[in-house]
Structures are given as structure tokens and as C-alpha cells.
Amino acid sequence: MPSWSVNDQKIPQGRLALVSYVFVAIVALLMVGFWKLQVVQSGHFADLAERNRVRSIPIIAPRGPMLDREGRVLVDSYPSFSILLMRDDLKSLEKSLPQIEDGLGIDPDDLRQELEAAKNEPKFLPVIIKPAATQADIAFVESHRADIPVLELMMVQRRRYPHNSMLASAIGYVGEVSVQDMDQSEGQYRPGDLVGKAGLEKEYNDQLEGTDGMRRVVVNSVGKVMRTLDNVEAIPGKPVQLTIDYDLQAIAEADMVGKQGAVVAMDARTGEVLAMVSRPTFDPNDFAVRVPKEEWQSLNTDKKTPLLNRAIQAQLAPGSVFKIVMATAMLESKQISENFTAYCPGYANFYGRTFHCWRPQGHGVVGLHAAIVDSCDVFFYNVGKLLGIDTISHYASGLGFGKRTGIDLPGEEPGLVPSEEWVERVYHHKWYAGETISVSVGQGAVTVTPIQLARMAAAVASGGNLVQPHLLKNFANSKVDHFAISDNTVEQVTQGLYGVVNEGGGTGYHLRLQNIDLCGKSGTAQLMSYDAAKRLGTKTMDGWFVGFAPRRNPEIVIAAIVQDTMEHGGEAAGPVVRDIVKAYYDKKNARTLQQATTDSPAQPNSTQPLVATVGAKRP
Amino acid sequence: MKDRPRTQDFDWVLLAIVAAITTLGVLEIYSSTHASAMVGMQWKQLMWLGVGIAAMFIISRIDYHTLMDQAPVLYMFGLATLLVVLVIGHSRFGAKRWVSLGGGPNFQVSELMKLIIIIVLARFFSEVRTDRLTLTDLVKVAALTCIPVGLILMQPDLGTAMVLVPVAIVGAFLAGIEWKHMAVGLVLVALMIPVGWNMRHHLKPYQQQRIETFLHPEENPRSAGYQVLQSEIAVGSGGFWGKGFGKGSQNQLGFVPVRYSDFILAALAEEQGFIGVCVVLLLYLGLILRLVDNAQKAKDRAGMFIVMGVTAILGFHVLVNASMVIGYMPVTGIPLPLMSYGGSATAFVFLALGLVMNVRMRRFVN
Numbered sequence: 001m002p003s004w005s006v007n008d009q010k011i012p013q014g015r016l017a018l019v020s021y022v023f024v025a026i027v028a029l030l031m032v033g034f035w036k037l038q039v040v041q042s043g044h045f046a047d048l049a050e051r052n053r054v055r056s057i058p059i060i061a062p063r064g065p066m067l068d069r070e071g072r073v074l075v076d077s078y079p080s081f082s083i084l085l086m087r088d089d090l091k092s093l094e095k096s097l098p099q100i101e102d103g104l105g106i107d108p109d110d111l112r113q114e115l116e117a118a119k120n121e122p123k124f125l126p127v128i129i130k131p132a133a134t135q136a137d138i139a140f141v142e143s144h145r146a147d148i149p150v151l152e153l154m155m156v157q158r159r160r161y162p163h164n165s166m167l168a169s170a171i172g173y174v175g176e177v178s179v180q181d182m183d184q185s186e187g188q189y190r191p192g193d194l195v196g197k198a199g200l201e202k203e204y205n206d207q208l209e210g211t212d213g214m215r216r217v218v219v220n221s222v223g224k225v226m227r228t229l230d231n232v233e234a235i236p237g238k239p240v241q242l243t244i245d246y247d248l249q250a251i252a253e254a255d256m257v258g259k260q261g262a263v264v265a266m267d268a269r270t271g272e273v274l275a276m277v278s279r280p281t282f283d284p285n286d287f288a289v290r291v292p293k294e295e296w297q298s299l300n301t302d303k304k305t306p307l308l309n310r311a312i313q314a315q316l317a318p319g320s321v322f323k324i325v326m327a328t329a330m331l332e333s334k335q336i337s338e339n340f341t342a343y344c345p346g347y348a349n350f351y352g353r354t355f356h357c358w359r360p361q362g363h364g365v366v367g368l369h370a371a372i373v374d375s376c377d378v379f380f381y382n383v384g385k386l387l388g389i390d391t392i393s394h395y396a397s398g399l400g401f402g403k404r405t406g407i408d409l410p411g412e413e414p415g416l417v418p419s420e421e422w423v424e425r426v427y428h429h430k431w432y433a434g435e436t437i438s439v440s441v442g443q444g445a446v447t448v449t450p451i452q453l454a455r456m457a458a459a460v461a462s463g464g465n466l467v468q469p470h471l472l473k474n475f476a477n478s479k480v481d482h483f484a485i486s487d488n489t490v491e492q493v494t495q496g497l498y499g500v501v502n503e504g505g506g507t508g509y510h511l512r513l514q515n516i517d518l519c520g521k522s523g524t525a526q527l528m529s530y531d532a533a534k535r536l537g538t539k540t541m542d543g544w545f546v547g548f549a550p551r552r553n554p555e556i557v558i559a560a561i562v563q564d565t566m567e568h569g570g571e572a573a574g575p576v577v578r579d580i581v582k583a584y585y586d587k588k589n590a591r592t593l594q595q596a597t598t599d600s601p602a603q604p605n606s607t608q609p610l611v612a613t614v615g616a617k618r619p
Numbered sequence: 620m621k622d623r624p625r626t627q628d629f630d631w632v633l634l635a636i637v638a639a640i641t642t643l644g645v646l647e648i649y650s651s652t653h654a655s656a657m658v659g660m661q662w663k664q665l666m667w668l669g670v671g672i673a674a675m676f677i678i679s680r681i682d683y684h685t686l687m688d689q690a691p692v693l694y695m696f697g698l699a700t701l702l703v704v705l706v707i708g709h710s711r712f713g714a715k716r717w718v719s720l721g722g723g724p725n726f727q728v729s730e731l732m733k734l735i736i737i738i739v740l741a742r743f744f745s746e747v748r749t750d751r752l753t754l755t756d757l758v759k760v761a762a763l764t765c766i767p768v769g770l771i772l773m774q775p776d777l778g779t780a781m782v783l784v785p786v787a788i789v790g791a792f793l794a795g796i797e798w799k800h801m802a803v804g805l806v807l808v809a810l811m812i813p814v815g816w817n818m819r820h821h822l823k824p825y826q827q828q829r830i831e832t833f834l835h836p837e838e839n840p841r842s843a844g845y846q847v848l849q850s851e852i853a854v855g856s857g858g859f860w861g862k863g864f865g866k867g868s869q870n871q872l873g874f875v876p877v878r879y880s881d882f883i884l885a886a887l888a889e890e891q892g893f894i895g896v897c898v899v900l901l902l903y904l905g906l907i908l909r910l911v912d913n914a915q916k917a918k919d920r921a922g923m924f925i926v927m928g929v930t931a932i933l934g935f936h937v938l939v940n941a942s943m944v945i946g947y948m949p950v951t952g953i954p955l956p957l958m959s960y961g962g963s964a965t966a967f968v969f970l971a972l973g974l975v976m977n978v979r980m981r982r983f984v985n
Contacts, residue, residue, distance in 0.1 A: 045855025
């Protein structure tokens with residue numbers, strides 16, 4: 001035995017016992033620890049385990065297409081891939097960045113900026129670095145799965161507008177759901193969901209948007225799908241058939257190229273909108289992916305306001321088109337004789353101010369018919385003076401001005417019909433009698449939208465039926481307001497409007513069409529409301545033309561405005577109206593001819609879609 | 620009194636407990652890996668167990684007094700090996716801990732150092748002639764312990780380095796540390812905590828991250844805190860009765876990190892529930908109490924110190940590993956003895972148990 005082991009000290013039994021007590025205590029504490037997790041909090045952790053294991057992959061439902069009245073596709077959706085960048089592993093992310101920038105052709109600064117912007121978001125949320133991946137991009141991601149694991153593909157449904165900016169102002173656009181909408185939707189939306197943001201996309205969002213499906217899968221710790229638990233297929237959005245006629249729309253679009261203004265063509269009997277153009281406009285395809293910040297800013301700050309749907313949102317002085325209202329008021333109120341005449345030397349003095357007629361040399365002695373046909377201002381100054389603002393206001397309101405038409409589009413503006421009550425309420429002073437003179441020729445405080453003008457003209461020609469304009473084909477509960485106009489009035493006013501186009505001295509004589517009773521009224525506004533003028537920066541004239549056919553109980557009514565023009569309304573806007581009316585009748589005649597020649601019972605409906613569309617619902 | 624130690628005098632009760640624990644371990648390794656690329660790992664673990672048992676028998680035949688005679692040599696050998704590892708060792712998982720054994724399996728040499736420190740400190744404490752430890756003795760103990768601890772820290776391997784400390788502490792306690800010294804020591808440790816906290820910036824980045832992770836596991840759910848969080852989820856979701864053998868989603872789908880090794884208790888907790896955990900913890904308590912019993916019955920203080928050195932290390936392993944699994948301690952890479960998969964770790968435990976058998980067999984030998 002070595003010397004060191006000769007130790008006469010006893011084994012310290014007491015301290016050994018103490019050590020074993022310490023171990024008993026430690027094990028007891030550990031058991032308490034496990035008890036807390038496994039018994040007290042087990043529900044919480046069971047949830048977490050389930051969330052770990054089960055991943056819900058949304059199956060995005062495509063939005064429903066929009067079709068024209070004959071079933072031709074105006075808007076549809078297509079599946080596309082977005083490229084996601086996973087940010088949870090920053091180290092390998094940094095290493096792969098140059099390769100990613102190279103392979104996907106992304107600007108390094110943009111990418112870094114995006115990552116910087118997402119810095120404060122949870123690390124497990126990926127960043128979409130390429131919203132619309134090309135075939136080459138997808139191939140790049142697939143072939144680099146092993147060495148660039150931070151890239152992922154996500155299938156999405158994207159909106160496609162095959163005709164680009166055609167009908168864009170009415171169609172509107174889609175965009176990512178806003179935080180407010182998400183809060184209000186009670187869980188219907190997830191971040192990144194596309195919803196209609198403007199126009200018909202917004203109006204009929206509920207119908208267009210489908211119900212996303214959901215695939216629940218079991219994944220392992222590296223996200224590999226092990227098996228599928230269940231699969232709820234997406235329900236695609238329903239198609240929306242519009243009243244728009246692609247052919248007429250195309251003509252209206254073509255006529256408005258390079259111009260500023262709006263056109264709205266409507267079935268005068270039903271309020272079905274056949275064409276609607278607003279210029280300048282935008283390409284909704286730009287919104288379907290992601291709008292670069294600069295582009296969005298320029299769209300919003302552009303002085304020409306391309307996002308404005310002028311057909312329903314521009315509140316403009318109607319100019320001489322307002323004379324239709326004046327003529328109706330004159331005849332209906334019976335405050336003035338039907339045979340009232342005025343002498344027009346080219347100007348007139350009222351209340352110490354000189355008001356000019358558009359024709360400096362004057363019209364001589366004119367009655368109502370001639371005053372409409374050649375748009376004599378002096379005649380209507382006198383009518384206005386005799387009627388007074390409140391009578392004018394009564395008829396203007398009755399014919400639908402100053403309130404929304406109820407068209408199925410968001411953001412419609414009401415325009416303004418001035419009255420004594422209005423000026424006192426808003427400006428706190430008495431009505432200036434001189435204002436009445438301006439209003440008599442559609443200047444001054446009165447403002448209207450193009451859709452209101454079209455509806456008014458249709459109402460006058462149909463004896464007072466104010467239809468509700470709409471773009472949805474099977475628009476339920478279309479409301480018709482009735483503002484009774486006597487037959488005599490309708491006859492006299494429409495005769496005048498017929499003369500505008502069909503009589504030698506008419507301001508729209510150059511617009512006449514063979515075999516078509518085109519009626520109309522031109523208008524040239526010196527300025528819009530002061531506010532609008534300032535906003536739009538317009539210095540020259542606004543040219544109006546409102547036309548309809550046939551003369552009594554018209555089928556089609558069109559209002560067109562060309563802004564910022566040096567021409568009078570008849571020249572600037574008249575041809576647009578004429579072209580659409582002509583196309584409408586050409587089409588109608590062709591159809592009648594076809595119906596007459598083909599006597600096939602297999603084709604009972606001549607309005608079969610020219611382009612068959614699956615799922616298109618027809619009323 | 621007998622003349623020779625006999626194998627029949629092995630502690631069969633202790634071995635029965637060991638057998639129970641290793642059986643649970645092998646089963647859980649099977650459950651964790653059978654559906655993965657590491658399929659068949661339980662056979663490798665069984666092989667390690669065989670190697671360990673053989674080593675246990677061999678070491679039990681060498682009189683522990685003989686081993687203690689060689690303590691200075693073993694100590695120098697151990698330190699030299701640690702130095703060699705620092706210079707030529709393989710880097711695995713970012714740390715130099717492994718030496719290649721002539722083309723064979725790699726051996727983690729710090730495991731060897733655990734055995735050596737048990738023998739060296741047992742020898743030191745045995746040489747103290749009284750049942751009182753002087754301050755000088757304490758300084759010597761500290762020095763003997765801190766040199767290998769420092770070398771292992773340089774690998775760097777915080778976990779294994781820490782494991783050596785309890786041998787010194789338990790040894791000092793049993794050798795008769797004075798209560799006032801112990802009090803001063805506790806105060807010093809208490810003071811070291813804030814200092815150590817401020818020193819954390821001098822730690823290796825992965826160590827810093829582990830500490831950060833320990834303090835704020837939810838902040839980084841995918842990378843650093845991930846392991847702890849997933850382990851907690853596995854344990855917690857197991858509930859009282861467990862999800863059943865081979866049915867733990869956290870375990871089977873690989874959410875639990877190194878579920879066959881350091882986190883095997885999490886895997887077991889998920890599949891066998893709180894009941895299973897209690898069985899395991901009680902088996903370990905039984906193991907430790909049986910070890911203490913062996914210490915109490917040792918023939919001399921030298922034997923007692925050896926047995927208690929082994930007890931200190933195994934107990935510390937269980938404490939730290941189980942606490943880590945439930946998020947009470949940072950991740951340090953300390954396996955659960957006898958259950959976690961691993962060649963070196965298993966070999967060490969059986970060599971250590973061999974020392975215990977060694978002491979027990981000789982309690983009646985003159």
C-alpha cells in the first residue's frame with residue numbers, strides 16, 4: 001500500500017448523506033419542471049407542435065373574368081409564380097445575394113432596399129423579390145434548389161387585362177388588400193391578397209373574387225412535405241358579364257386616342273352602358289403585379305389625372321348642351337309662350353353687363369327651334385332671365401343633374417345645380433341675378449358629369465324616363481325615375497335636336513348619317529368650374545356633343561367631351577358620337593340581315609357570343 | 620475477508636439500473652432515427668454499449684490504488700493529450716475535440732480527462748491527513764482542476780469543461796471543506812455571475828448566441844432559439860401520457876434537434892409523456908443513490924472519492940441535460956449519460972462505472 005492511502009479518517013457518512021439529499025432535491029425540481037411543461041402547459045405546446053407539423057398552403061382562387069355583352073373576354077386571370085426570398089438564414093442569404101441578383105436579373109440596390117424595408121418584420125416571413133417570374137426565372141430557382149435554398153416559388157393567380165388600357169377607367173384595378181380592409185373583413189383576407197381597388201373590380205369584388213382553397217400538409221423540420229392531410233379546392237370567382245359592347249368600345253377608344261376627355265354610350269331605354277372611355281387613362285396590367293413606387297406616384301400626381309374616370313367623375317360646365325334643359329323648362333313651365341322670339345345682334349346686356357353670343361355677327365330674330373339648331377346664346381339668356389334660377393334649377397334637378405345617377409361604379413360625382421337656396425347656404429349671400437344668365441347657357445356654377453348629360457338627353461327624348469345607368473348585364477332592380485314631360489315638349493325639343501344634325505344651319509350638320517335619325521346638341525364650355533380648371537390646368541375649351549337616335553324614344557344615347565381643345569364641341573366631340581352611332585346601327589342592321597337570311601332553328605339566339613367563353617353566364 | 624476481488628462482487632443492482640436506462644435509450648434512439656437517413660443507429664449504440672461493458676470489466680480488474688499511484692503520470696498524459704488535440708485535432712461542429720484513433724472512430728479526448736480528474740482529485744483528497752481542508756489545499760484543488768478546464772475551454776467546449784468542476788466541489792465538500800470557506804466560495808460565485816455576464820462578449824460567438832438564445836428563446840424562432848423552443852414544444856406536447864412510441868411529431872419530423880443524442884430526453888418526453896420522464900428521472904436518482912451507497916461502503920476514503928467523483932459527473936450531466944431540454948439552462952452540448960447516442964460518452968460512463976465496480980469489489984479485500 002502506498003503511503004498516501006494510509007488514512008485513518010473515517011468515511012464522512014453525514015456529508016455523503018447530505019449529497020444524496022441534494023440529488024433527491026434536484027430530481028424533484030426537475031420533475032416539477034417537466035410537470036409544468038407537460039401537464040400545466042401541455043395544451044399550449046400541443047398547439048405549437050401542431051402548427052409546426054401542419055402547414056396550410058393556400059390555393060389561390062382565380063378572380064372571375066369580365067366579359068362584354070356578347071361574352072368576349074375583357075379581363076381574365078392566369079396562374080403565375082412569384083419568387084420568394086427566405087430571410088431566416090441571413091448568413092447563407094448574404095452569400096447567395098450576388099448569385100440571385102445575377103440569375104434573376106434583379107438590381108442589387110433594389111434587392112437590398114427591399115430587404116432593408118423588411119428588416120423589422122419577423123424573420124420567418126419571406127420577401128417577394130420577383131412577383132411575376134418568367135420561365136427562365138423559374139428554371140433558375142428549380143436548378144439551384146440545392147445551392148441557393150433561400151429561394152422559393154409560390155403559385156399565385158394574376159389579373160390579366162388583354163386589351164390593356166381599354167375600358168380601364170371603368171374596370172379599375174386590383175391591389176393588395178389594405179390593413180383596414182383586412183381588419184374589417186373578419187379574417188376573410190390574408191396579407192397579400194388581391195382585391196378590387198377601383199372601378200368594377202371594386203364594385204363587383206364579392207362576385208369576382210373566389211374562395212381560396214387550402215391544402216393542409218405535414219411538413220418536416222426543413223419544410224419538406226411528408227404527406228397531405230386534406231385538400232379544399234379553390235372556388236374560382238364568378239364571371240361578370242358587362243353591358244359593354246366591345247365593338248363600340250373599340251371605336252370610342254380609337255376616336256379618343258391622344259385626346260383628353262370622356263365618352264359614355266348607353267342604351268337609352270335600359271341604361272345599359274355600351275361604351276365608356278376616359279382619357280388619359282392607365283394600363284391596369286401595371287397594377288396586377290406590383291406598381292413601382294415612381295409609377296404609382298406619377299399616376300397620382302399627374303395633372304391630367306389618369307386615374308380619374310371622367311365619364312362619371314369629371315364635373316364640368318355643360319355649355320350649350322344645357323340648352324336642352326332650358327328648352328324643356330321653357331315649354332314645360334309655360335311661363336313663356338311657345339312662340340317666344342328674341343333678337344340676337346351677337347350680344348345682349350343684362351344687369352349692366354354684356355353677354356356675348358358665340359356667333360359675333362348674331363342670329364337675328366330667332367325662335368326656340370332655330371335657337372336650338374344654331375345654339376343661339378342670346379335667345380336662352382332671355383329665356384333664363386324670364387324663368388329665373390329656381391325654375392331652371394327645378395328642371396335641371398328633375399332631369400337628373402346635381403345628384404348621382406346611381407351607376408354601378410364607385411366614386412361617382414353628383415355635379416352641381418345652383419339655386420338661390422344653395423348660394424345662400426354655401427356662400428352666405430343673395431343670388432346674383434347675372435349668374436342666371438350664365439347658367440342659361442350651361443356656364444357659371446352649374447356642373448355635370450358626362451353620364452348625367454347622356455341620361456338627361458335620353459330622358460327628354462323619351463318623355464321623362466330617367467334610367468339608371470349600369471355596367472352589369474343582369475343588373476337587378478334597375479331603377480327608372482320618371483320626370484313627366486309633355487308630348488308637345490318632347491316633340492318640339494327633339495325636333496330642334498334633330499335639326500342640329502340634319503338642318504343646314506345646325507352646329508352638327510357635318511355629323512348627319514344616312515337613314516339614321518341622329519339628334520344631338522353641341523356644347524362648348526369656356527371653362528369648367530374654377531376649381532376644376534385649376535386642377536386640370538385647362539386653358540382652352542371643352543367641346544361637348546350629346547347625341548341620340550332615333551329621335552323619339554331613342555335606343556342609344558352618347559355623351560362625349562373632348563377637353564383642352566381649340567375646336568367647338570360639334571367639331572371636337574361630334575365625330576366620336578357619330579362614329580359610335582354609326583357602328584351601332586351597322587351592327588344592328590347586320591344582325592337583322594343575318595336573322596333574315598339564316599333561318600336555322602339551331603341558332604335561335606342571334607346574340608350568341610362571338611367568342612365562346614366557358615362559364616359565361618347569360619341572363 | 621477475501622484475498623482477491625471477484626466479479627461476483629460487482630454491484631448487480633447498479634448494473635440492473637444501468638441496463639434499464641440503456642434499454643430505454645436504445646429504444647428511443649431507434650424511435651428517433653428509424654424513419655430517417657440515420658436508420659440503424661441503435662445497432663451502433665449497442666456496439667458502443669458492448670465496448671463500454673468490456674472496458675468496464677477491464678478497468679475493474681486494475682486495483683484503483685494502482686491507478687491512483689499513477690495519478691501524476693495520468694494527469695500529465697491527460698494534459699498532453701488535450702494540448703495535442705488543440706494543435707492537430709479535428710474540427711467537428713466548430714470545435715476541436717476529436718482525435719482520430721488510427722483511422723478508426725474518432726475519440727473525444729476530453730472524455731478521458733474526466734476519468735483522469737476523478738482519479739487525480741481522489742488521490743489529492745486522500746492525501747489530506749485530517750478531515751479539514753485548509754485554504755492551501757483548496758487553492759491546490761482549484762489549480763489542479765482549472766488547468767484541464769482551461770485547456771478544454773480553448774477547444775472550445777464549455778460543457779465538458781464545466782463537467783470537471785463538480786468533481787472538485789463534491790470532493791472538497793466530502794474532504795471536509797470548512798463551512799466558512801464554502802460560504803466565501805458561494806459569495807464569490809454569486810459575485811462572478813455579474814462579472815461573467817459582462818465578460819460574455821469575450822465568449823466565442825456560438826457561446827454568446829447560446830446564452831442569448833437561453834435568455835430570449837422566442838426572438839429568433841428559426842435559428843438559435845429554435846433548438847430550445849422545439850425541445851420545449853416536444854416535451855410540452857407530450858403531455859401526461861405521451862404520444863406513444865414512434866408517434867411524436869416533433870421527434871419523427873425532425874423538429875427536435877439531435878434528438879438521438881443531446882435531446883434524447885425531449886424525444887422520450889414527447890413519446891412517453893410525463894410518466895416516462897418520471898421513470899427515467901427516478902432511474903437516474905436510483906443510480907445516483909446506489910452510487911452514494913457504494914461510496915458509503917467503500918473500504919477507504921480513496922475509494923469513496925473515486926465513487927463520488929463519478930457520481931458528481933453523472934449527476935451533473937443529468938441535471939444540466941434535463942434542464943436544457945426544458946429550457947432551464949442554455950444549450951451546452953452535454954449528453955444524457957447512458958441514453959444519448961455517442962461512442963466516447965458511452966465509453967466514459969462505463970469506464971467510470973468500472974471504477975465504481977473496482978472500488979466495490981475491493982471493499983472486503985485486504
